[in-house]
Structure formats: structure tokens, C-alpha cells
Amino acid sequence: MSQILIQSVLLDDERVDILIQENIFQKIAKEKTLSVSDPNSVIIDGSHFAIVPAFYNTHTHAAMTFCRGLSDDVPLKIWLEKYIWPREASLTPEDVYIASRYAILEMIRSGTVFFADMYWFRTETALAARELGIRASIGVTFADLLKKDFEENCQFVEENLADYSGRVQLAIAPHAIYTNSAETLKRCAEISERFLLPYHIHVAETEHEERGSVTPTQGLSPVEFLDSLGVLSERTVAAHLVHVSEKDLQILAKRKATCAHNPCSNMKLSSGTFQMKRFLEHGIRVALGTDGAASNNNLDMREEMKFASLLAKMTSGDPTVLSATDTLKMATRNGAEAFGLNAGVIAEGKLADALLLNLGEPCFATGDVVSNWVYAANSSVIDTVICDGKLLMRHREISDSEEIERDFRNRFSSRS
Amino acid sequence: MSQILIQSVLLDDERVDILIQENIFQKIAKEKTLSVSDPNSVIIDGSHFAIVPAFYNTHTHAAMTFCRGLSDDVPLKIWLEKYIWPREASLTPEDVYIASRYAILEMIRSGTVFFADMYWFRTETALAARELGIRASIGVTFADLLKKDFEENCQFVEENLADYSGRVQLAIAPHAIYTNSAETLKRCAEISERFLLPYHIHVAETEHEERGSVTPTQGLSPVEFLDSLGVLSERTVAAHLVHVSEKDLQILAKRKATCAHNPCSNMKLSSGTFQMKRFLEHGIRVALGTDGAASNNNLDMREEMKFASLLAKMTSGDPTVLSATDTLKMATRNGAEAFGLNAGVIAEGKLADALLLNLGEPCFATGDVVSNWVYAANSSVIDTVICDGKLLMRHREISDSEEIERDFRNRFSSRS
Numbered sequence: 001m002s003q004i005l006i007q008s009v010l011l012d013d014e015r016v017d018i019l020i021q022e023n024i025f026q027k028i029a030k031e032k033t034l035s036v037s038d039p040n041s042v043i044i045d046g047s048h049f050a051i052v053p054a055f056y057n058t059h060t061h062a063a064m065t066f067c068r069g070l071s072d073d074v075p076l077k078i079w080l081e082k083y084i085w086p087r088e089a090s091l092t093p094e095d096v097y098i099a100s101r102y103a104i105l106e107m108i109r110s111g112t113v114f115f116a117d118m119y120w121f122r123t124e125t126a127l128a129a130r131e132l133g134i135r136a137s138i139g140v141t142f143a144d145l146l147k148k149d150f151e152e153n154c155q156f157v158e159e160n161l162a163d164y165s166g167r168v169q170l171a172i173a174p175h176a177i178y179t180n181s182a183e184t185l186k187r188c189a190e191i192s193e194r195f196l197l198p199y200h201i202h203v204a205e206t207e208h209e210e211r212g213s214v215t216p217t218q219g220l221s222p223v224e225f226l227d228s229l230g231v232l233s234e235r236t237v238a239a240h241l242v243h244v245s246e247k248d249l250q251i252l253a254k255r256k257a258t259c260a261h262n263p264c265s266n267m268k269l270s271s272g273t274f275q276m277k278r279f280l281e282h283g284i285r286v287a288l289g290t291d292g293a294a295s296n297n298n299l300d301m302r303e304e305m306k307f308a309s310l311l312a313k314m315t316s317g318d319p320t321v322l323s324a325t326d327t328l329k330m331a332t333r334n335g336a337e338a339f340g341l342n343a344g345v346i347a348e349g350k351l352a353d354a355l356l357l358n359l360g361e362p363c364f365a366t367g368d369v370v371s372n373w374v375y376a377a378n379s380s381v382i383d384t385v386i387c388d389g390k391l392l393m394r395h396r397e398i399s400d401s402e403e404i405e406r407d408f409r410n411r412f413s414s415r416s
Numbered sequence: 417m418s419q420i421l422i423q424s425v426l427l428d429d430e431r432v433d434i435l436i437q438e439n440i441f442q443k444i445a446k447e448k449t450l451s452v453s454d455p456n457s458v459i460i461d462g463s464h465f466a467i468v469p470a471f472y473n474t475h476t477h478a479a480m481t482f483c484r485g486l487s488d489d490v491p492l493k494i495w496l497e498k499y500i501w502p503r504e505a506s507l508t509p510e511d512v513y514i515a516s517r518y519a520i521l522e523m524i525r526s527g528t529v530f531f532a533d534m535y536w537f538r539t540e541t542a543l544a545a546r547e548l549g550i551r552a553s554i555g556v557t558f559a560d561l562l563k564k565d566f567e568e569n570c571q572f573v574e575e576n577l578a579d580y581s582g583r584v585q586l587a588i589a590p591h592a593i594y595t596n597s598a599e600t601l602k603r604c605a606e607i608s609e610r611f612l613l614p615y616h617i618h619v620a621e622t623e624h625e626e627r628g629s630v631t632p633t634q635g636l637s638p639v640e641f642l643d644s645l646g647v648l649s650e651r652t653v654a655a656h657l658v659h660v661s662e663k664d665l666q667i668l669a670k671r672k673a674t675c676a677h678n679p680c681s682n683m684k685l686s687s688g689t690f691q692m693k694r695f696l697e698h699g700i701r702v703a704l705g706t707d708g709a710a711s712n713n714n715l716d717m718r719e720e721m722k723f724a725s726l727l728a729k730m731t732s733g734d735p736t737v738l739s740a741t742d743t744l745k746m747a748t749r750n751g752a753e754a755f756g757l758n759a760g761v762i763a764e765g766k767l768a769d770a771l772l773l774n775l776g777e778p779c780f781a782t783g784d785v786v787s788n789w790v791y792a793a794n795s796s797v798i799d800t801v802i803c804d805g806k807l808l809m810r811h812r813e814i815s816d817s818e819e820i821e822r823d824f825r826n827r828f829s830s831r832s
Binding site: 065066067068069070072073074075076079102105106109264266267268269270272273293296297298300303306307309310311313314316317318319320322323324362363365366367368371372375376377378379380405408409412413414 | 481482483484485486488489490491492495518521522525680682683684685686688689709712713714716719722723725726727729730732733734735736738739740778779781782783784787788791792793794795796821824825828829830
């Protein structure tokens with residue numbers, strides 16, 4: 001039986017002992033009250049640390065680390081057509097495996113234990129996630145305009161569902177309304193419904209996305225169009241939602257869809273101004289994502305939290321919107337819940353995912369830990385990352401990191 | 417004679433040797449061509465590093481680190497009246513010394529070699545800067561409404577000018593139009609003119625600031641009002657400038673004033689939406705600042721760069737605005753120039769201020785170094801900080817840091 005005991009760690013404003021058994025927070029009690037039975041248990045002195053939920057990154061394209069920093073500060077059309085698509089055209093499965101491993105290393109270092117991916121060569125990304133111990137929702141990407149593989153995708157889901165029932169799961173990921181017909185969008189919803197899988201899709205990232213829709217939307221907005229097809233539900237994770245009307249928000253609330261908000265990517269690509277306060281007023285669940293490293297340019301959810309909070313305050317003109325606590329919840333619990341994980345909170349019975357933050361770091365000398373984590377820290381204050389009851393990082397060390405970095409540089413780096 | 421030789425370091429896209437003599441970049445040449453004469457010289461193997469200009473933080477209140485994380489997510493009025501002012505009321509000179517040293521430690525760790533300060537107990541902040549080797553422009557703060565010490569301030573400037581002629585200099589810092597009479601604002605400009613000192617002032621941080629002006633502005637905007645008093649010049653560093661009209665921008669351009677832009681603080685306090693593209697179109701020099709740690713909540717200029725660039729792209733709807741290179745220039749050269757420093761560029765004859773970035777860090781594996789520095793890194797990738805030809809940080813170690821942190825925690829931390 002695998003056990004981890006974290007002693008005298010700061011949880012909210014209290015010092016507690018936390019016992020992790022297998023992959024669950026088994027017991028949380030007053031400090032210096034818990035002990036372990038198994039002599040092989042790991043005991044962590046938590047007295048220099050605060051424990052906080054780990055991050056759940058609800059929208060990314062992990063393998064795109066391979067094109068980080070290669071094409072910045074250009075319009076979206078040029079970015080895609082001149083830089084991204086030509087590179088992707090020659091991408092091999094091994095490239096995706098190597099780049100995904102590298103991306104996961106960056107995620108773990110910056111405190112992420114789960115990512116919702118949407119890309120090509122899904123089995124290679126899944127393999128990387130399995131090997132490195134992180135959780136993932138691997139999107140089975142449907143894109144009529146790019147790849148005509150609807151039946152193959154469906155077959156893949158049916159045949160592999162059992163293999164994707166643990167830490168690494170599947171999602172149905174129709175890319176967008178501008179790459180899929182109404183028929184495909186609907187059939188994807190049927191598969192999502194049948195196998196109870198998330199329905200992960202880009203929606204309203206840019207203005208007037210409906211004009212490029214494969215099936216004409218007859219004047220409906222992207223959200224209205226998707227609702228008219230009957231595909232929106234509590235399984236929907238709609239990435240971006242930058243351009244939404246009051247009616248769109250009502251629909252999203254009614255269908256209990258989740259918004260995966262990507263502030264850095266939206267700002268960097270000038271996609272538009274996300275209206276956080278209106279989402280909150282409608283009671284829509286908002287989670288956070290980094291998008292791919294080519295449009296951010298990192299996978300750092302701590303930075304994403306600060307951007308989300310400050311952007312929400314600026315856009316609404318209201319500094320009380322999205323407090324540090326609410327922001328942290330968005331980056332953790334909301335993301336976990338959107339993907340059906342009983343996680344994102346440090347509480348008995350929840351999946352044992354967590355970060356230990358080094359309180360010896362200067363940014364924690366005064367004030368509230370959560371405020372300092374969201375507004376003042378950077379991800380280098382993370383000492384330990386726990387995912388599914390396993391230590392993925394300890395004192396900032398991760399197994400095999402040198403090999404993973406070497407493989408990535410050998411494959412993709414042009415610098416001597 | 418003090419010499420530092422940095423060998424085979426990456427400068428832009430080239431490997432070079434750089435010789436620093438006293439406080440100047442003496443010689444920059446092809447790699448493996450330079451040597452040192454003095455056996456006491458420091459030789460740095462630069463082969464794992466890129467050298468970039470260090471940061472010049474053009475607007476902050478260093479000592480406010482003491483109220484970091486104590487009062488977030490509240491409206492400005494409550495923030496000031498309930499949290500900040502009561503704490504400041506009981507502040508001692510020793511508090512400011514201790515908190516300033518701590519702030520400077522954070523600045524050095526995150527790559528800043530200069531800060532323009534505006535606060536109380538200026539001699540304590542100046543002492544901290546002198547001791548820790550950083551550059552500073554110490555604002556002599558004028559605020560009629562808060563302290564009636566105009567003559568004392570003037571006397572201080574006259575008597576101490578000689579002591580403030582090196583790394584640590586003085587600025588005339590009338591706080592704002594809502595704390596100073598027109599008479600004070602004008603007399604401050606006379607002193608600034610007479611002693612050739614910067615004129616550092618908060619301008620148009622919030623909407624309709626003119627309504628609170630001590631001397632009624634007769635319908636003029638804050639910028640128009642200041643111009644009507646004849647106080648704007650190339651010595652002006654106007655912090656914030658969030659609310660400006662087309663006419664204001666024309667005035668600022670004509671007077672060659674510098675804008676100290678503080679994106680994190682403006683966003684966090686919901687002050688408004690800074691219009692970067694319009695400043696650039698008018699050819700106004702924009703530099704960056706972090707503002708105080710109570711409204712940011714850190715002093716990290718790398719993070720400030722990413723916020724500035726992404727905010728500019730979002731606000732303008734133009735992803736080509738404020739490229740990575742332009743953003744870095746804003747955070748370095750523009751700030752140095754605004755305060756009359758022959759610095760901010762790695763070039764022969766310039767003051768020897770620089771950072772060595774660790775190219776072994778994962779974010780530098782692909783793509784452009786400057787892009788990765790602005791968009792993907794965090795400040796923990798800085799290995800070495802050089803200011804005025806001295807090594808302030810080497811392999812992330814800074815002299816006396818433990819003592820400085822201990823003093824700060826003993827004084828201000830409530831956590832056991």
C-alpha cells in the first residue's frame with residue numbers, strides 16, 4: 001500500500017497533517033496527530049510549505065512546444081499559413097511524442113497535473129502522459145476540412161475506451177464550426193453522449209467565426225448554431241468564447257457548458273476582449289487554459305491566473321471581480337470538475353493532486369498565501385508536485401528530465 | 417583596475433567576448449579574441465548564456481513591499497483609506513530602510529538594476545540602494561495635502577546634490593495634481609530645471625483626476641493643466657497616463673515627456689485601459705514600471721513586459737504592436753534614457769549593466785531568445801546580474817540576502 005504523510009503543512013490558515021493513501025487524500029487532521037503504518041511510506045516535513053491544489057489546464061496543444069518563439073507578433077492568418085501549418089505538415093508521430101514529453105515536463109515544473117489536449121497523433125501524446133505520470137484528456141480531433149477520418153476516429157474510441165479509463169482519458173474534440181460540418185458536429189455529440197466523454201471544441205475565438213462555418217449558420221452565432229444542433233451539454237468544454245452575446249451566455253448557462261478561458265493566447269493574438277464578469281453573472285463555469293506554447297508562449301498556469309484576474313478587473317472596471325481565491329479555484333477545481341475528476345480541492349476523499357509551495361520564498365513573507373501565489377509569485381516557488389498520489393516533482397527534480405530535454409533539443413533546436 | 421571578461425556569450429545572434437572595465441562596456445569583439453591584463457580580473461564563461469540589457473523600473477514605491485498581499489481585490493478608495501494609509505501612518509524610517517532593502521533584493525533577483533522611487537523617508541531608501549549596488553532615482557516627494565515641507569525639500573536637494581551624483585541620484589517628485597497646488601507644481605519644475613533633475617509625477621492614473629485637483633483646472637485635462645503651468649519637458653516622467661485625449665498625446669509628444677507605463681497595477685486596480693498604440697503613433701517615449709508591490713503585487717519587470725505587450729496587442733486589436741524586441745527596449749533602453757543614463761544597451765562605451773540568461777532553461781530550447789525572454793520565461797532564468805560593472809548576482813546568489821530577508825520577516829511577517 002502506497003502512503004505519503006505530509007506533516008505540519010499550511011492548508012489555508014492552519015497547520016495540518018495529511019495522509020495520502022494510494023491516490024486519495026485519506027485523512028486530514030490537526031498537525032502532529034497522524035502517523036503511517038507502512039515502513040516504506042514517504043514522510044514529508046511540510047513545515048516550510050503551503051499545500052494548494054495543483055493546476056488543471058483545460059485547453060492546450062501540448063506538442064506545439066516545438067514551434068515556441070518561432071513566429072511572434074504577426075497576424076493570425078500569416079501565423080497559421082506561413083509558420084504553423086507548413087511546420088505541422090511534416091510532423092511525424094515521433095515528433096509529437098518528443099514534443100509532448102517536453103511540454104509535460106514544463107507543465108509539471110509549473111504545477112500542472114492535468115491537461116486537455118487537442119492535436120494530431122493522439123496516441124503519442126497519450127503515451128507521453130502515461131509515462132510521465134500526469135493526467136490528461138486526450139482529444140480525438142475531428143476536422144473534416146483537414147482530415148477525413150470520421151470513421152477511423154469512431155473506431156479508435158470504441159476500441160480504446162478501456163485503455164483510457166484511468167489517469168489518461170479520451171475526449172471527443174471536434175475542432176471548430178469552421179472545420180466541421182453540422183453533421184460531424186452532431187455525430188460527435190452522439191459519441192460523446194454514448195461514451196460519456198467530454199466534448200472539447202474551439203468556439204468564438206475570433207469575431208464572426210460563423211462566417212467561416214462549414215455548414216452555413218443562417219445568421220446564428222457560433223453558440224446559437226451549436227445549440228441549434230443540440231450538441232451543447234454539461235460535457236461541453238468550449239475553448240475561448242471571446243465573442244459572445246447576452247443570448248449566447250444564457251444558452252451556455254442553461255446547457256451547463258464550461259468555458260475554457262485562455263487569456264494570454266487571446267491577448268497575444270488580439271482575438272478580442274474576454275468578458276469574465278458577464279460569465280460569472282450568468283453562473284457559467286469558467287476554467288483556465290494556456291492554449292499551445294506557440295501562442296502564449298508558455299504552459300504556465302500561475303501566469304495564466306494573474307492574466308485572467310487582472311484582465312477581468314480591467315475589462316469590467318471592477319477591482320473586486322475574480323479575487324485571488326476565485327482565480328485559484330478557476331485554475332484548479334473548476335477545471336477538474338469540467339472533466340469529471342473528483343479533484344481540485346485538498347479534502348478527504350478527493351484525488352491526491354497537490355502542490356507544495358516554498359514559504360521561504362521572498363514573495364510569501366507578508367500577507368495572504370493565495371494572494372501571493374496568484375499575484376506575486378512565479379512557478380519556481382513550487383517545490384513538490386503530487387499527482388494521483390505520486391510525487392512527480394520533489395525539490396524541483398523530475399525523473400528523466402535531462403533525457404527528455406536532450407531529445408527535444410536534438411530534434412527541434414537550431415541553436416548550437 | 418576592475419575588469420570582467422565574459423567569453424563566448426550570445427549577444428543577439430552572435431557569440432562575442434565582452435570586456436567590462438570599471439563600470440563601462442570597454443570592448444565587444446568576436447568570441448575568443450579578448451583577454452585581460454589584470455590577474456585579479458573576473459573571467460566568466462558565457463557559453464551557456466545570452467546577454468541582454470538589464471531592467472530600468474521607471475515607477476515604483478520600493479518600501480511598499482511591506483504591505484504586499486495584505487489587501488487585494490478591493491476598490492481603490494477602500495484600499496487606500498482602510499489598508500494603505502493607516503499602515504503608512506505608523507511607518508518609521510527604519511521600516512522604510514528594511515522594506516527597501518528587501519524590495520531591492522527582489523529587484524536584483526528579477527533583473528532590475530535601476531528603480532525610480534517615490535515614497536517617504538527617502539534617505540533610507542537611498543541608503544539601501546547604495547549598500548546593495550543598484551542604481552536609483554530617489555524621488556524627493558512633494559505633496560502639499562499630506563506634508564507641508566516644501567522648503568525643507570528644497571533645502572535637502574540643494575545640500576545633498578553632490579552626494580547624489582553617482583549611481584543613486586535625486587528626482588523632483590511632485591506626487592500629483594490632486595495633492596499639490598499649481599504653485600508647488602511650478603516651483604518643482606523650477607528646481608528640476610535648475611538642477612537638471614527628472615520631474616517624476618503621477619498623471620491621469622484614474623478617470624477625471626482633474627476633478628480632484630488642488631488648484632481647479634478650469635476644464636483642462638491633467639496633461640493640459642500641467643502644460644498650462646509650463647512644467648512639462650523632456651525631464652518629465654509621467655506615471656500611468658491611462659486617461660489621455662488626442663490633444664494630451666500631442667502635448668506629451670511636443671514636450672518630449674516620457675510615459676512610465678504600469679500595466680499590472682493599472683489592470684489590478686481597474687484604473688482603465690492604457691492605449692499603447694496611440695502613444696507609439698505619436699512617437700512618445702514609453703518606459704515600463706511595476707508600481708509598488710501593494711498594487712501589482714511584485715516588482716518583476718519580466719512579467720511587466722509580457723503584460724505590456726499582450727495588453728497592447730489586445731487593446732489595439734493588432735498583434736503586430738509591441739513586438740518582443742520593442743517590448744524589451746521599452747523595459748531597458750527607454751527607461752535608462754528617460755533618466756539620463758547612458759545605458760540600457762549592450763554596446764561599447766555604455767554603462768556596464770546586463771543580465772546573463774541561462775540558455776539551458778527549457779524555455780530557450782527553440783526560437784528567438786528575445787521572444788522567449790519576453791513571452792515564455794520567468795525571472796528565475798536569470799543567472800547573473802551586472803550593474804555598474806559589478807556582479808550583484810552570480811548563479812542566483814546575492815550577498816547578505818539571508819540577513820535582509822530575516823530582518824524583513826522579523827519586522828513585517830505575521831506568519832510563524
